[in-house]
Amino acid sequence: MIGRLTGQLLHKQPPWIVIDVHGVGYELEASMTALVALPSVGEQVSLFTHLTVRDDAHLLYGFVREQERALFRALIKVNGVGPKLALAILSGMDEDAFMRCIRDDDSKALTRLPGVGKKTAERLIIEMRDRFTEWEQTSSEPSLLDPQANPQHRNALADAESALVSLGYKPTEAAKMLSGLEADQPTEALIKAALTQRMNS
Numbered sequence: 001m002i003g004r005l006t007g008q009l010l011h012k013q014p015p016w017i018v019i020d021v022h023g024v025g026y027e028l029e030a031s032m033t034a035l036v037a038l039p040s041v042g043e044q045v046s047l048f049t050h051l052t053v054r055d056d057a058h059l060l061y062g063f064v065r066e067q068e069r070a071l072f073r074a075l076i077k078v079n080g081v082g083p084k085l086a087l088a089i090l091s092g093m094d095e096d097a098f099m100r101c102i103r104d105d106d107s108k109a110l111t112r113l114p115g116v117g118k119k120t121a122e123r124l125i126i127e128m129r130d131r132f133t134e135w136e137q138t139s140s141e142p143s144l145l146d147p148q149a150n151p152q153h154r155n156a157l158a159d160a161e162s163a164l165v166s167l168g169y170k171p172t173e174a175a176k177m178l179s180g181l182e183a184d185q186p187t188e189a190l191i192k193a194a195l196t197q198r199m200n201s
Contacts (some may be wrong), residue, residue, distance in 0.1 A: 002026075006046040012038060014085065014163035014187060017062060019045060028062035029083075031072075032163070032195060033090035036188040037064045043201050052083055059083065071095050078127045085115045088167045092195050112199050114168030125157065157181075160190035 005028075006133035007021035019026045028049065030038075038116055039045060046063040048069045061083060065068040068090060069191050089098065092113040101109045110121035157178055164174035177194040185193070 002049050002051050004046065004048050006161045007044070008077055009045045011059065012041055013186075014159065015091075015166055015198075019047070019062075021098050026060060028060045029087065030062040031068070031143055032167075032188065032191045033094060034062060034064045034068065034090075038188070038193045055195060061087070063068070065095075067095050071098065075124075078124060080120060080123065084168070088114050089116070091191075093197060098128075109199065114164075156172060156185060156187045156190055159187040162192065163187070163191050164194060192200070 005019050005021055005026055007019045007026075009017065010020045010025060012035065014032065015029050016026050017030055017035070017038065019028065023191060025067075028047065028120040030047070034047070047064065048062070048147050050061045050069055050072060052061070061069075061072065063072065072086050072090060075081050075089060076083055081089075089110075093101070093109075097109075100106070105125055107118065107121035107125060110116050111118055116124070129142035160178055161171070161174045165171055166176060167178065174194075177198050178190060181190055181193050181197075
């Protein structure tokens with residue numbers, strides 16, 4: 001099992017990143033929350049990881065905080081929730097916000113996330129309430145990421161729209177979420193702003 005990777009960030013194209021660890025490039029999928037926290041390409045990075053082994057692929061997921069990984073692992077144990085939906089949930093809200101939704105039975109907030117319908121939201125509330133002990137007290141180790149990262153990307157809006165579609169939003173919905181946002185922001189910032197705006201609407 002690969003539990004953590006430390007190396008040079010080679011590539012960052014939401015939702016994918018590549019980390020060079022002693023000459024080996026590891027491809028990981030990460031939540032938008034993690035991507036926003038990543039430093040610029042070429043910088044050193046350290047991420048917690050989760051490996052999923054399927055018949056047709058070995059998939060690696062990256063997380064800035066150990067608590068985020070613990071919540072991801074708890075989410076994928078919920079009936080009907082796979083890694084893609086778990087990442088979409090983590091992209092739309094952080095651990096504290098998710099915890100509040102569960103404790104307050106706030107299914108309405110959960111249904112604003114892509115791929116989460118009313119039944120899934122209700123299932124999350126019921127099953128995750130019993131799983132809090134699995135991840136709530138997980139230590140949040142300090143991140144080794146550079147907090148001053150502010151990379152600029154070409155075609156940031158197009159990249160952000162593509163990333164939102166990969167999370168499960170329809171193209172027209174993704175375009176609407178990005179409308180009105182400042183286009184001179186990095187791709188990750190645009191995605192985060194769009195998701196925040198969506199959750200507050």
